[in-house]
Amino acid sequence: xxxxxxxxxxxxxxxxxxxxxxxxxxxxxxxxxxxxxxxxxxxxxxxxxxxxxxxxxxxxxxxxxxxxxxxxxxxxxxxxxxxxxxxxxxxxxxxxxxxxxxxxxxxxxxxxxxxxxxxxxxxxxxxxxxxxxxxxxxxxxxxxxxxxxxxxxxx
Numbered sequence: 313x314x315x316x317x318x319x320x321x322x323x324x325x326x327x328x329x330x331x332x333x334x335x336x337x338x339x340x341x342x343x344x345x346x347x348x349x350x351x352x353x354x355x356x357x358x359x360x361x362x363x364x365x366x367x368x369x370x371x372x373x374x375x376x377x378x379x380x381x382x383x384x385x386x387x388x389x390x391x392x393x394x395x396x397x398x399x400x401x402x403x404x405x406x407x408x409x410x411x412x413x414x415x416x417x418x419x420x421x422x423x424x425x426x427x428x429x430x431x432x433x434x435x436x437x438x439x440x441x442x443x444x445x446x447x448x449x450x451x452x453x454x455x456x457x458x459x460x461x462x463x464x465x466x467x
Contacts, residue, residue, distance in 0.1 A: 345384045352377040361412060373411050380404045399424055417441035
């Protein structure tokens with residue numbers, strides 16, 4: 313019975329809406345918070361989904377869940393959080409989701425960036441795999457530019 317409840321909660325976690333570049337937010341903050349409280353209790357008790365997690369990862373997971381719980385204390389909606397806390401909340405939820413599913417490359421990482429020539433910041437969210445690919449592509453472009461030398465000046 314307890315395992316079935318954990319699986320249902322796990323499925324609900326996977327179905328959570330996540331913040332993307334279009335600034336959509338997790339739907340029901342109090343429900344997500346309650347879910348994380350329950351997950352945290354299971355992790356501390358080494359039960360359910362967390363019975364096979366190694367101690368180091370369990371401690372890191374509990375720390376992230378504690379931070380999420382602290383950030384969302386008394387908040388009824390995602391919009392009640394400051395922009396910095398919104399980003400941290402989304403990143404923390406995504407880290408927890410990745411830790412549970414062990415799908416690190418699918419974890420979203422969000423950051424607030426300012427467009428050149430503007431004081432307005434925007435939230436940009438990409439998966440770890442997308443960030444890694446962009447970084448590799450940029451490094452490759454820089455290497456090609458170095459090897460090309462004077463012949464590339466027109467490009």
